[in-house]
Amino acid sequence: xxxxxxxxSAIFAALTSILAKVGIEGVNSNLATAIRxxxxxxxxxxxxxxxxxxxxxxxxxxxxxxxxxxSGLATGASWLCYYRALQLGEASxxxxxxxxxxxxxxxxxFVFLHEKFTPKSLIGCFLIGAGTLIMVL
Numbered sequence: 258x259x260x261x262x263x264x265x266s267a268i269f270a271a272l273t274s275i276l277a278k279v280g281i282e283g284v285n286s287n288l289a290t291a292i293r294x295x296x297x298x299x300x301x302x303x304x305x306x307x308x309x310x311x312x313x314x315x316x317x318x319x320x321x322x323x324x325x326x327x328s329g330l331a332t333g334a335s336w337l338c339y340y341r342a343l344q345l346g347e348a349s350x351x352x353x354x355x356x357x358x359x360x361x362x363x364x365x366x367f368v369f370l371h372e373k374f375t376p377k378s379l380i381g382c383f384l385i386g387a388g389t390l391i392m393v394l
Contacts, residue, residue, distance in 0.1 A: 271352075277340060278348045286340040293336065353392040360385050 281289045305311050317325075335358075342351045360382045366372040 274343065274348050274352050278343050281340060281344050286344045287337060289344075290333075290336050290340045293340075294333070350393050353389045356385065357389055 277289070277293070339351070339355060342355075363372075363374070363378055363382055367374055
């Protein structure tokens with residue numbers, strides 16, 4: 258089931274890029290990011306209440322709070338940079354560079370989470386990196 262959600266995530270991320278590129282025309286990229294963020298926050302809280310997950314709020318540990326807040330800060334920084342890049346560049350060039358996050362994530366997972374690099378993941382990293390260079394140059 259995770260693969261279905263991952264595929265849906267990729268589809269929605271692709272739509273995000275196209276819709277954002279059209280939407281930020283003539284709009285400050287930081288303002289556009291703030292508008293997008295308000296929509297995401299609202300949608301997230303709606304899902305929390307639909308799934309009745311709000312009761313778990315008090316059960317979250319300090320460590321989880323810390324890392325969720327740090328993750329939120331990283332997401333915000335990513336979105337601000339992404340929207341500015343989309344405003345300045347072509348979506349067909351910005352998006353492949355953004356997807357280098359896959360390679361960076363694999364490296365960080367290896368270093369910090371002690372996940373293993375496999376021949377398959379190494380080949381995948383190389384292909385993503387090479388594909389990004391081919392698309393951007």
